Amino acid sequence: MEIAWFKKIRKPKQAVEHKRVQVPEGLWVKCNGCKEIIYKKEVIRNSNVCPKCNYHFRISARERLTSLFDDGRYQEVDTDIYSIDPLKFRDTKAYKDRLREYREKTGVNDAVINARGTMGGLQLMMSVMEYGFMGGSMGSAVGEKVTRAIERALDEKIPLVIICCSGGARMQEGVLSLMQMAKIAAALAKLHAARIPYISVLTDPTTGGVTASYAMLGDLNIAEPKALIGFAGARVIEQTIREKLPENFQRSEFLLEHGMLDFIVERREMRDILIRCIRLLYNADLLAAAAPATPAGGDVESIASRSGGASSATAGPRSREPLPFPGTFVARQQTPGTELQ
């Protein structure tokens, strides 16, 4: 499997290898948590977490990737997808110009990076959102890339991790951004039925349409401490209900308390925890045994039959059996948080 994996790369030309990023310039940094001025190297050495108050600094997608994959090495895929301006949108500035500026500023095509690599020796697909690119907002390009990451995980039968960091759907692409939620959720329905683990990591911030689609659909939804996670914006809620919201409203700890997260994990432990969870959930024997299946074969078989490796192109989608209805309905006996009302 280890060897075959490299042969399954869909578009090898796109593959880009990345190594550890260098230390950014500037010697000191002010912590948003305790407001103290801290020696930057010390923060970086501490996984970009404040050594004094445990504040988790927002980090770039590339920093995430290097911190999670084995030896900080990964193979970037789907690098050629970029946002266009389908609506010819203009607010105080033309969307087209905004896109160009963000591309130049961040050095990425759009607000997400797809990468393949190993973690603890396990192959997996990862999508990491880049908050620096228009607040990590989701338009058609982000939707397409995340969908491709899911489809790659499905094709290659490897686990999927998505690191969310987004203000939500991108208004400048209107309803097309909204539709990305459905598109991604539909792809996740397939992954779900195929019994391939998907871990959603929610980081500060994860809000709006991203939360209401893939961020909340992980087999496990895990978060960094004190991350802002929610659907509606706190200001909108305050205006609607005309009352002040509690201090920790829509923070990781609040969501954990209300049953929306599986656990909160500190950044420096993220990699180890992800590896452990994937080992515990990813059932390679099951997926291998499920391989070519008869249509009547039930849940896993019918889906897994698609993943015949790179040669599966011949097996057109139409020849495949219907996806089984997600089986988790029965498992969801109670809504977490109901007792707290």
Next chain:
Amino acid sequence: MAVEDDDFERPLRDLEKKIEELTGVPGGEDRSGEIARLARRLETLRQEIFSRLTPWQRTLVARHPKRPYTLDYIGLLFTEFVEIHGDRKYADDPAIVAGFASYKGTPVAIIGHQKGRDTKEKVRRNFGMPRPEGYRKAVRVMEMAEKFQRPLFTFVDTPGAYPGKGAEERGQAEAIAYSLRAMAALTVPIIVTVTGEGGSGGALAIAVGDRLLMLEHAVYSVISPEGCAAILWSDQGKAKEAARAMRITAPDLKDLEVIDDIVPEPAGGAQTDHARQASLLDERLLAHLEDIRSVSASERVECRYQKFRRMGKYGQARFF
């Protein structure tokens, strides 16, 4: 300027008043001729005004308090409706109605947002803004539709999911996300109709279907024009610009290849004639249902997947 733009029906009201005045006054034979002439002018003017509504004016029509709502369509298009309640976990959400009914003799499942007509009912229905329980109730009906292999009709008309404290605590985002995923995996035919306001994720949660229909003056968008204006222009007053910029009308969505079909409305909008609107919709629902029923379940699910898979417009090039 702003008032004129919003009150685009004013010339119609003026004319109606004039006709009324003339009718009320006892007079000679010559009056009936004038009344008929004015009535004809009224109809021409109505068609003229409604044929060139701006996106913002369409938004106002889509929000018209006399527009038919889900329960109106259920009454006019279906028989033997049995409404179900509750998510079996926490509560019942009156902002979403759901259940089963007969459509031309075929048992079907129905889910729709529901707004209220009078003040009391508006409050009870929370202005058509669902809480998580609404989506979880919807998922219950989806689950049963699948179990008993009943086609599903959904009617979309909401300003959006309710932005409340309790809604967040009880997982509004999770409820919507779960519904999206569940709907994508159903094997039964699903026909979605946006009848009024298609407000963001709160609308989309029950709008993943094989066919997406939109009434002529309905709107469907990622955020309300007011919300978009507040964020991008820092000025709610720019809602008209936002409505235009976001491309939220039915013809826009057809152009963007999001919806399949535009259902015509009677001149003056759906609110002027519920029965006529229902019959215009009925025609389209039946045609689409027959169409998607004719393919196999597996093909249907894959087609639905590909339908949403294609949505969005992006480029492919390497910059770095």
